[in-house]
Amino acid sequence: MSQISNEVKEQIKKRRTFAIISHPDAGKTTLTEKFLLYGGAINQAGSVKGKATARHAVSDWMEIEKERGISVTSSVLQFHYNDYCINILDTPGHQDFSEDTYRTLMAADSAVMVIDASKGVEAQTRKLFKVCTMRHIPIFTFINKMDREAMDTFELLDDIENELGIATCPINWPIGSGKEFRGVYDRASKKVEVFSDTHKGTTQGEVEKVALNDPELSWLITDSQKLQLEEEMELQDGAGAVFDQDLVSKGELSPVFFGSALTNFGVETFLQHFLKMTSSPLPRKSDAGLIDPMKEPDFSAFVFKIQANMNKAHRDRIAFMRICSGEFEAGMDVWHMQGGKKVRLSQPQQLMASERKMIEKAYGGDIIGVFDPGIFSIGDTLTASAKRFSYEGIPTFAPEHFARVRQVDTMKRKQFIKGINQIAQEGAIQIFQEYNTGMEEIIVGVVGVLQFDVLKYRLENEYNVEIRLDTLPYEHIRWIENTEIDMDRLTGTSDMKKVKDLKDRPLLLFVNEWSIRMTVDRNEGLILSEFGR
Ligand code: G4P
Numbered sequence: 001m002s003q004i005s006n007e008v009k010e011q012i013k014k015r016r017t018f019a020i021i022s023h024p025d026a027g028k029t030t031l032t033e034k035f036l037l038y039g040g041a042i043n044q045a046g047s048v049k050g051k052a053t054a055r056h057a058v059s060d061w062m063e064i065e066k067e068r069g070i071s072v073t074s075s076v077l078q079f080h081y082n083d084y085c086i087n088i089l090d091t092p093g094h095q096d097f098s099e100d101t102y103r104t105l106m107a108a109d110s111a112v113m114v115i116d117a118s119k120g121v122e123a124q125t126r127k128l129f130k131v132c133t134m135r136h137i138p139i140f141t142f143i144n145k146m147d148r149e150a151m152d153t154f155e156l157l158d159d160i161e162n163e164l165g166i167a168t169c170p171i172n173w174p175i176g177s178g179k180e181f182r183g184v185y186d187r188a189s190k191k192v193e194v195f196s197d198t199h200k201g202t203t204q205g206e207v208e209k210v211a212l213n214d215p216e217l218s219w220l221i222t223d224s225q226k227l228q229l230e231e232e233m234e235l236q237d238g239a240g241a242v243f244d245q246d247l248v249s250k251g252e253l254s255p256v257f258f259g260s261a262l263t264n265f266g267v268e269t270f271l272q273h274f275l276k277m278t279s280s281p282l283p284r285k286s287d288a289g290l291i292d293p294m295k296e297p298d299f300s301a302f303v304f305k306i307q308a309n310m311n312k313a314h315r316d317r318i319a320f321m322r323i324c325s326g327e328f329e330a331g332m333d334v335w336h337m338q339g340g341k342k343v344r345l346s347q348p349q350q351l352m353a354s355e356r357k358m359i360e361k362a363y364g365g366d367i368i369g370v371f372d373p374g375i376f377s378i379g380d381t382l383t384a385s386a387k388r389f390s391y392e393g394i395p396t397f398a399p400e401h402f403a404r405v406r407q408v409d410t411m412k413r414k415q416f417i418k419g420i421n422q423i424a425q426e427g428a429i430q431i432f433q434e435y436n437t438g439m440e441e442i443i444v445g446v447v448g449v450l451q452f453d454v455l456k457y458r459l460e461n462e463y464n465v466e467i468r469l470d471t472l473p474y475e476h477i478r479w480i481e482n483t484e485i486d487m488d489r490l491t492g493t494s495d496m497k498k499v500k501d502l503k504d505r506p507l508l509l510f511v512n513e514w515s516i517r518m519t520v521d522r523n524e525g526l527i528l529s530e531f532g533r
Pocket of ligand 1: 022023024025026028029030031144145146147148211259261262263408
């Protein structure tokens with residue numbers, strides 16, 4: 001077996017690939033912009049103009065790209081900080097929230113969760129968080145907007161622990177909030193990092209670090225703030241979880257940081273701690289055991305996202321893949337496991353927005369997009385190794401909106417079936433059929449309602465089929481884990497619907513959580529899952 005070269009090893013060791021998640025408006029875009037500022041990818045940060053109005057039409061990141069003329073993409077962004085090469089994966093929020101948002105988390109090694117200090121954990125964070133915990137990926141919390149009135153620090157930590165079911169360990173502790181925000185206390189160094197005006201975050205600013213017992217501190221924070229800090233620290237030291245890197249790596253303990261992305265405060269401290277606490281790309285599960293990027297010399301990757309028609313003129317598809325091991329070179333031939341043949345990875349690009357940048361090389365940990373002649377599916381494995389293996393598949397996530405769909409012109413049945421199947425194969429929607437009714441009607445499930453519009457638009461424009469969508473009242477879907485269950489004998493509530501997916505797996509649709517519980521109660525041994533494996 002060939003040996004992995006030191007150069008490739010060094011490149012992979014430098015990589016940190018993480019997803020950034022938040023509820024809309026918590027400050028994800030602002031924090032990302034500040035990371036770029038510290039990484040030297042941009043010279044001056046400032047508010048991204050016109051974003052509020054453009055928000056619904058385009059991703060925030062594309063806006064940054066337009067504003068700053070830098071290499072930001074709607075999906076992945078790469079920059080360097082000190083010796084690290086950082087890949088940030090965006091998880092679109094707002095209306096363009098879709099199953100892709102979940103799948104993106106499959107390509108990350110850790111996640112940064114941005115929380116608004118005045119709001120605590122919000123709905124969208126909760127959903128994304130569930131996917132992170134399912135994969136046991138480390139989660140780092142940045143509590144943002146400390147320059148505004150914030151919730152009580154203990155309350156915020158309790159909120160994360162209760163809502164998300166994960167232990168927290170504050171790495172630093174805020175001193176005041178809003179107008180009274182003075183900075184954070186770094187628990188390891190026992191120094192207060194004092195907040196200074198960074199001119200609305202347009203310059204990097206200096207952070208003054210003062211020991212808690214230094215008399216100078218009385219100039220910087222009030223006596224009552226100092227007293228409160230000492231009391232809070234005593235409480236936290238006594239009752240809170242201690243930092244444990246092992247638990248962090250297993251995704252069981254979330255290190256928590258406080259700051260204000262807008263004014264740059266606490267961003268660099270966060271970045272420095274975070275980069276030390278996360279790891280370079282780790283071994284990934286495959287059907288041939290773990291594939292370790294530090295041992296496997298050859299290129300391997302899996303597809304986690306397919307984007308169709310990025311360029312209207314060419315009606316092309318781009319398959320986005322996460323490289324798990326080795327070195328990628330433009331135009332290389334690799335083995336496509338699921339297709340059972342060799343393919344050439346052509347037109348590799350690292351940019352995923354409207355503009356594309358061709359790349360020559362990439363390494364384990366990086367994300368690339370390659371031209372897809374219509375052969376790739378989500379979860380497919382590609383490898384240059386003589387060994388044949390497939391990476392663990394990407395689960396199917398539960399859609400939350402459902403509609404019955406039919407073509408308006410009955411003569412166009414063939415195009416309709418072809419189109420809807422192709423769009424489902426790309427992973428933009430999920431399609432279901434009623435169980436054992438012999439009816440040919442198709443039920444479409446989506447994670448975000450915008451996908452319904454996308455479906456309608458694409459069928460009309462690409463397949464010339466007009467459709468009618470009738471929304472259905474279901475909000476929950478569950479896969480049946482124990483497939484030996486007799487579907488005909490399964491009894492649920494009157495509003496429950498039995499369906500099957502493209503792979504003929506049996507599923508149940510429910511209107512509310514109560515129906516789910518009733519159905520589980522009524523059918524002994526029934527095991528339901530929120531993910532299709
Ligand atoms: P998102 O990507 O998570 O949706 O959030 P984004 O960064 O766009 O931030 C949402 C709003 O919150 C923006 O204001 C942004 O300026 C503000 N913000 C972000 N971080 C902080 C912070 O640390 N402190 C304060 N006070 N505000 C913060 P906006 O008025 O909605 O947009 P804009 O017109 O200022 O861009």
